[in-house]
Amino acid sequence: MNPIGDRVLDRSRQLGAEDAELYISRGTEFTVRIYNGEIESLVSAESRGVGLRTFLEHRVGFSYTSDTEPDALDALVDEALLNGRYNHADEANVLPATEMAGAVAGLASPALEQTEPQRKIDFALEMERRATSLDPRVRRVSDAVYSDGSGQVEIYNSRGLHATYERTVAYGVLETIAEQDSEMQSGFAFTHGRDIGELDLEAVVQEAVENAAGLLGARPVPTARVPVVLHPHAAAMILGVLSSSFSADAVIKRRSLLAGKIGEQVAAGIVTITDDALLPQGLASRPFDGEGVPSRRNELIVDGVLTSYLHNTYTAVRTNGRSTGSAVRSYRNVPEVGVSNLVLKPGDISREMLLAGVDNGLHVSQLTGLNTVNPVSGEFSLGLTGHWIENGRLTKPVKELTVAGNVIALLRNVVAVANDLRFIFAGGFCGSPTVLIEELPVGGL
Amino acid sequence: MPLLDQSLVDSVIKRALRSGADFVELFVERKRNQSISVEESKVQRVSSGNDLGAGLRIIHQGTVSYVYTEDLSEDGLLKTADLAAQVGRRGGGRFAFGDLSGAPHAPQRIEVAPETVGADAKIELLLEADQAAREVSGAVRQVAVGYGQSSQEVLVATSEGVRHADVRTRVRLMIHAVAERNGEIQTAMEAPGLQRGFEFFDETSAAEYARAAAERATALLDAAPSPAGPMAVVVGNEFGGVLFHEACGHGLEADFVGKGSTVFVGKIGQPVASPIVTAVDDGTLPSRWGTLAVDDEGVPTRRNVLIQDGVLVSYMYDRLRAGQQNHPVTGNGRRQSYQHLPIPRMTNTFIAAGAHSVEDIIAATPRGLYAKKLGAGQVDVTSGDFVFAVTEGYLIEGGRIGRPVRGATIVGNGPRALYKIDMVGNDLKLAPGTCGKEGQGVPVSVGQPTIRISELTVGGTGVGPGGAMRQ
DSSP: OOHHHHHHHHHHHHTTOSEEEEEEEEEEEEEEEEETTEEEEEEEEEEEEEEEEEEETTEEEEEEESOOSHHHHHHHHHHHHHHHHHSOOOTTOOOOOOOOOOOOTTSSOTHHHHSOHHHHHHHHHHHHHHHTSSOTTEEEEEEEEEEEEEEEEEEEETTSOEEEEEEEEEEEEEEEEEEETTEEEEEEEEEEESSGGGOOHHHHHHHHHHHHHTTTTOBOOOOEEEEEEEOHHHHHHHHHHHHGGGBHHHHHTTOOTTTTOTTSBOSOTTOOEEEETTOTTOTTOOSBOTTSOBOOEEEEEETTEEOOOBOOHHHHHHTTOOOOSOEEOOTTSOOEEOOSEEEEOOOSBOHHHHHHTOSEEEEEEEEEOGGGSOTTTOEEEEEEEEEEEETTEEEEEEEEEEEEEEHHHHHHTEEEEBSOOEEEEESEEEEEOOEEEEEEEEEOO | OOSSOHHHHHHHHHHHHTTOOSEEEEEEEEEEEEEEEEETTEEEEEEEEEEEEEEEEEEETTEEEEEEESOOSHHHHHHHHHHHHHHOOOOSSOOOOOOOOSOOOOOOOOSSOGGGSOHHHHHHHHHHHHHHHHTSOTTEEEEEEEEEEEEEEEEEEETTSOEEEEEEEEEEEEEEEEEEETTEEEEEEEOOEESOOTTHHHHOOHHHHHHHHHHHHHHHTTOEEOBOEEEEEEEOSGGGGHHHIIIIIGGGBHHHHHTTOSTTTTOTTSBOSOTTOOEEEETTSTTOTTOOSBOTTSOBOOEEEEEETTEEOOOBOOHHHHHHTTOOOOSOEEOSSTTSOOEEOOSEEEEOOOSBOHHHHHHTOSEEEEEEEEEEEEEOTTTOEEEEEEEEEEEEETTEEEEEEESOEEEEEHHHHHHTEEEEBSOOEEEEEEEEETTEEEEEEEEEOOEEEEEEEEEOSBOOTTSSOOO
């Protein structure tokens, strides 16, 4: 056992806690930022912190600290117990039954630690160099970053749980600037994996350059109601907005769009959404959740029908259900309910085939203002950039348009889903293919 | 108690300098937080936390390396200094760094340190607010009330011999009300906060803010879908300033300027806005959310006029960009915590007051949208294109405030919108917020008086105020 875990759990018990749970997180970070062929900054660090929950007469106390000196750990216990005294007693405040989680293969790449810093620096330099030599209109890069890290989570509790896992991640992030006449457009792209070997340099460069250059000359278009095709990233952003509504906590507090709709058709029949914390390529995958409950694959919407909400231990007990292993947290927070890898199931057709079905419509590559969507009513009015679609092909770029509607109505009006699944971070790690929406009002000139 | 022993500070800096660095800076931070939340009229959570750590920045010929740690023991810090020296790379560039100048201001005066007040008193405030919100109308279904306090102590020590400290104490109230009628749900929030001690609540009535949120959520139930299309938009004061912050303020930060990724590059001394617009970033305002005695690089904050009568006067700098761009420092070098490198950031940013009353502005507007309160928004710094949600909006018809509308967003281009500001009100107010950039959140104020923008695109689900949508 770990000396920090021992000390904290012992003191909690001595001071009267019936139960206690310590969450320890450790991490490393390496980030290099390149500008103009030089290292602009380089960050290298190790960090750690601990969060403690104490349980006494169904009152939960919580406190955290990044200071793991003995005095600070003692103060952590004292504060958590003091905080708990004020909280209301709720019988649903319990630790989960102890269950051993199986390992998830491939979460941590041993290669990450062995990679020479120079190789990481070279990756970022190369992203910048190639990005400025592909297209004459793209001569500058505003951001070229390589970043990686490893994170280790350990949970100890007074019910005998001692669980741990390690996860690694590596990213390349690129933002280019395209210029023509007096116009400037930026283009963003990123590549991710468990280590540098999994990053796709060529693809990230190509995409960042195309995203910027492709928008040059974008103009507003007249207001219309047209079929709308969402790029996988735009569709995944909408999944991210929807994600909080799957939380049973949001349902209980009446802050969910999906409250009271279990068993109802909430989306078109071709829509199936799962939250899968065991997905091999998922960057949010982990063997167990923030309370140590084993992860599982949760089907949320099956063929358009809402089948389940996500639960942590508290919401499960409160609603006589079972935890879905969906407690998310850092050491600075108590376990809340949240998604892991949230995925809209891909269909059978290619993106090209999906586009071929659109004679006159709008392809949305980027939605802005997703943080303005009302998560309770689902109403949205977003800014967008993208291209007009004529006879199945992307033609002129468009911008300064708005699209308005409701998230639920949007789900009901999905008429086609392609097979080109892609992921982004949007609340959780959200993945979607290209999606065709029957018709939406698009406001412009 | 000092954050770190003076002799240890000296030896860490000396150790890191051994690598031949041009510059070394140690940033030490201790932050204590407490938050309390009341939901379903019950105390849901009292929690507290303690962040303690240090970051070491070293510069070799223009190349910046950064290392941070939570281990503040002598051993731990010296090891970190060695690591910093080791990761530090020789850059090819010239080392230029903005000079620290001027004496630091005193930290904001706190009368009643919030950590000396028991949780009971805070809970009492929250329960009163919860009750007040619920009494507003039968339609109020959910109320969530929160209290937050934080006290951040920082020390900045550099190889130039600078040793500056600051303490930033903040208290904030958060109220979120949900109203529901016939299956329709609307929400509203209020979140006042200042750099004050618990005396903040002597002048701030939690119950009053709670009633305001509940009233607005209830009123929104009667709102019609917002019309869409281009129209005049009157943007309300206070948090309305988020529009300037996002759509123009970021474009005036020297890191974006240095990379040429904003439209304001090379425009100093040139007109960039309508001549009635003056905009300021002022890190010295008493008690404000973004106020600092010294910034996170030890530079005393100041009042920086960004735009004077429509003419661009200054960008906002951290020390690195000030050096690179050969400009005096402005006190805008900030970081979220010891785990982050400082970058140019805003402090308290606002459009200065003008001549008109709100009534004048509305009366002078034949038709349009009164965006009294703005919510969240997003902006592309390079193009300046923005989108903001209108959380409290009304139609303006015949120079009068008409029916409430919901679901409106305003969409436009920041630099172009600056030229379209054709009326500026006299009711300047500031509001607290957290500004995110490069993954770092820092506390800021946004602000403005009521302003009118002659034309913006309004997004919404309804039809235009003149009748049908224009094709």
